[in-house]
Amino acid sequence: xxxxxxxxxxxxxxAERRRFLALRKLAAHRSFRIGLLIVVTLVLAAFIGPWLxxxxxxxxxxxxxxxxxxxxxxxxxxxxxxxxxxxxxxxxQLSLGIGFFVALLSGAAGxxxxxxxxxxxxxxxxxxxxxxxxxAFPAILxxxxxxxxxxxxxxxxxxxLSVAYIPRTARVVRASTLxxxxxxxxxxxxxxxxxxLRIIFKHxxxxxxxxxxxxxxxxxxxxxxxxxxxxFLGIGPPPPAPSWGNIIAEGRDHAVEAWWIMLFPGIxxxxxxxxxxxxxxxxxxxxxxxxxxxx
Amino acid sequence: xxxxxxxxxxxxxxxxxxxxxMAFILMHLIPGDPAVVIAGADAGPAAVERxxxxxxxxxxxxxxxxxxxxxxxxxxxxxxLVLNQTVISAVAERLPVTLSLAALSLxxxxxxxxxxxxxxxxxxxxxxxxxxxxxxxxxVSVPAFWIGILSVILFSVSLGWFPSAGYAPLLADGPGPxxxxxxxxxxxLSLFQIGFLARMTRSGMLDVLDQDFIRTARAxxxxxxxxxxxxxxxxxxxxxxxxxxxxxxxxxxGSVVIExxxxxxxxxxxxxxxxxxxxxxxxxxxxxxxGFAFVVINICVDLIYLWVDPRVRYD
Numbered sequence: 001x002x003x004x005x006x007x008x009x010x011x012x013x014x015a016e017r018r019r020f021l022a023l024r025k026l027a028a029h030r031s032f033r034i035g036l037l038i039v040v041t042l043v044l045a046a047f048i049g050p051w052l053x054x055x056x057x058x059x060x061x062x063x064x065x066x067x068x069x070x071x072x073x074x075x076x077x078x079x080x081x082x083x084x085x086x087x088x089x090x091x092x093q094l095s096l097g098i099g100f101f102v103a104l105l106s107g108a109a110g111x112x113x114x115x116x117x118x119x120x121x122x123x124x125x126x127x128x129x130x131x132x133x134x135x136a137f138p139a140i141l142x143x144x145x146x147x148x149x150x151x152x153x154x155x156x157x158x159x160x161l162s163v164a165y166i167p168r169t170a171r172v173v174r175a176s177t178l179x180x181x182x183x184x185x186x187x188x189x190x191x192x193x194x195x196x197l198r199i200i201f202k203h204x205x206x207x208x209x210x211x212x213x214x215x216x217x218x219x220x221x222x223x224x225x226x227x228x229x230x231x232f233l234g235i236g237p238p239p240p241a242p243s244w245g246n247i248i249a250e251g252r253d254h255a256v257e258a259w260w261i262m263l264f265p266g267i268x269x270x271x272x273x274x275x276x277x278x279x280x281x282x283x284x285x286x287x288x289x290x291x292x293x294x295x
Numbered sequence: 296x297x298x299x300x301x302x303x304x305x306x307x308x309x310x311x312x313x314x315x316x317m318a319f320i321l322m323h324l325i326p327g328d329p330a331v332v333i334a335g336a337d338a339g340p341a342a343v344e345r346x347x348x349x350x351x352x353x354x355x356x357x358x359x360x361x362x363x364x365x366x367x368x369x370x371x372x373x374x375x376l377v378l379n380q381t382v383i384s385a386v387a388e389r390l391p392v393t394l395s396l397a398a399l400s401l402x403x404x405x406x407x408x409x410x411x412x413x414x415x416x417x418x419x420x421x422x423x424x425x426x427x428x429x430x431x432x433x434x435v436s437v438p439a440f441w442i443g444i445l446s447v448i449l450f451s452v453s454l455g456w457f458p459s460a461g462y463a464p465l466l467a468d469g470p471g472p473x474x475x476x477x478x479x480x481x482x483x484l485s486l487f488q489i490g491f492l493a494r495m496t497r498s499g500m501l502d503v504l505d506q507d508f509i510r511t512a513r514a515x516x517x518x519x520x521x522x523x524x525x526x527x528x529x530x531x532x533x534x535x536x537x538x539x540x541x542x543x544x545x546x547x548x549g550s551v552v553i554e555x556x557x558x559x560x561x562x563x564x565x566x567x568x569x570x571x572x573x574x575x576x577x578x579x580x581x582x583x584x585x586g587f588a589f590v591v592i593n594i595c596v597d598l599i600y601l602w603v604d605p606r607v608r609y610d
Contacts (some may be wrong), residue, residue, distance in 0.1 A: 015508050031580070072545070074460060093319055112412070119543075129309070129310065129313060130313065132310060133310060133313040133314045133586070134317065135589075136310070136585070136586040136589040136590065137314075137318075137582060137585055137586060137589075138544075138545075138547065138548025138549075138585060139548070140548055140551055140552065141548070141551060141566060141582065141585060144551075144567060144570055145321050145322065145570055145578070145582075148570050148571065221435065221436065224329075225436075225438050227440065228438045228440070228441065229440055229552050232440050232552065232555070232556075233552065233555060233567060234571075236484075247445075248438075248441060252444055255444055255447075255448055256448055256452055259445075259448060261443070262444065262445075263445070266437075266438060266441040266445075269437075269438055269441070270433075270436050270437045271443075272438035273435070273437070274432065274433075275435035277432060277435055277436055278432070
């Protein structure tokens with residue numbers, strides 16, 4: 001009796017221990033810790049900061065225009081006399097939000113394509129050729145095309161970038177699926193009568209989660225950078241609501257006499273992307289040891 | 296050798312065809328009517344309808360696609376709706392700019408990236424190593440166009456070292472002005488790729504440096520310079536060539552935004568203008584060109600493998 005109880009509890013204990021170990025490894029990983037600190041700080045600044053300063057990011061005071069950084073305006077003011085610090089804080093909400101939803105959407109769509117291609121081998125060639133063809137265009141061009149089609153809105157930027165990054169997530173999920181579907185436990189599940197859906201949701205997807213999460217942190221970083229580039233090209237979220245990209249785009253015309261307008265949102269973008277990239281490096285080292293680059 | 300090139304090109308045809316169709320579909324997703332744009336603000340509905348008919352835009356989409364593909368087959372890419380020239384001549388006019396920029400960036404990136412990568416692997420854990428890893432991280436975290444604008448303010452406006460915008464053709468203006476017009480954007484594009492190349496070279500070198508034949512080379516008295524440069528580095532070349540191919544694709548994609556910053560009249564600017572003006576034939580033609588470039592780069596990479604590594608065979 002006791003023997004059976006012991007052997008039954010062991011796999012669960014093991015899985016829990018492994019999860020605990022992964023968390024401990026993450027907590028000890030230096031670049032993961034720095035990345036997490038940067039990202040958490042920026043998220044808090046973007047979502048709590050504006051509430052603390054209480055200034056309207058679109059309020060214009062022409063008398064205050066082009067004030068350089070000072071004690072009163074830490075990051076200076078722009079051509080309408082708006083406080084750049086407040087705009088950068090609010091801009092973080094939009095820019096980080098776009099990054100988050102692009103990661104979510106392209107992750108979901110890429111997972112569907114990847115699992116279907118990896119699990120139902122008959123569809124693989126067709127799906128992956130389409131992904132290859134999509135990958136042949138620079139991602140920014142795909143995003144410009146779709147962004148221009150849908151019009152200048154934050155949601156169309158999310159859709160455009162999500163489509164542009166689907167091939168990346170699809171490839172990662174497909175590669176993991178191809179490895180997992182050959183495992184013995186999949187055969188065991190099939191023998192015991194599990195259908196395709198059950199196998200996909202219960203066995204394949206949970207095991208793809210590690211590499212997928214790693215990829216999505218990088219997609220998050222790409223998306224923040226791409227939002228800025230699209231804004232610069234005139235297809236970003238429209239003013240006056242600030243995003244990091246459109247603050248730079250608006251500040252560009254005054255870059256010579258008022259460099260601070262475009263300097264600070266650029267630093268914010270770089271920090272956010274840096275934080276996500278560091279997070280991703282840490283996650284990769286712990287969750288996906290096969291892809292480890294540092295040694 | 297020639298046989299391999301031909302086979303690879305034939306294999307690429309379906310991908311290219313798919314790219315062509317996707318370029319077509321992608322572009323017809325754009326709502327808005329080029330006929331309205333061409334007719335101008337005060338044209339009546341009859342005039343718009345006439346232009347639409349002339350351009351064939353009133354035909355079913357599938358018919359337009361078939362006709363476009365048919366003309367592609369005969370080498371006819373069509374005429375731009377907005378610019379008064381054929382797609383081929385519009386592209387041919389701007390191609391040298393983008394190619395010059397990509398080539399110059401690659402010439403800057405390759406030696407520096409490879410050298411830094413080897414150094415980082417050899418002096419593993421030293422400050423060189425840390426600097427390379429930091430550069431790689433910065434390269435994927437900082438917006439290139441932002442650095443571009445800052446660089447224009449510093450080097451062109453404040454210091455006046457380089458022209459801030461425009462392109463000087465190599466043949467008409469000579470190498471001096473040509474280089475001056477491209478050096479700033481090329482260096483900025485390179486900055487973002489050097490770290491990536493160095494990081495990949497480093498990890499390739501780390502794998503090789505641990506192997507027995509390196510120890511043997513050292514033991515038999517081969518100089519350290521030769522051991523690292525010849526014995527170790529040659530074995531990482533396949534990886535370096537792969538990354539160089541990826542970098543060339545990235546450079547071409549990156550030129551879309553950087554050409555905008557430096558007002559360079561290249562393909563990147565052309566395609567952005569075409570998308571904004573809903574110039575279907577031009578968008579389709581340039582998108583196809585980007586896709587084609589991607590396929591050609593990949594074939595070149597495969598061929599260079601044969602040359603740098605005699606162990607590679609395609610049969």
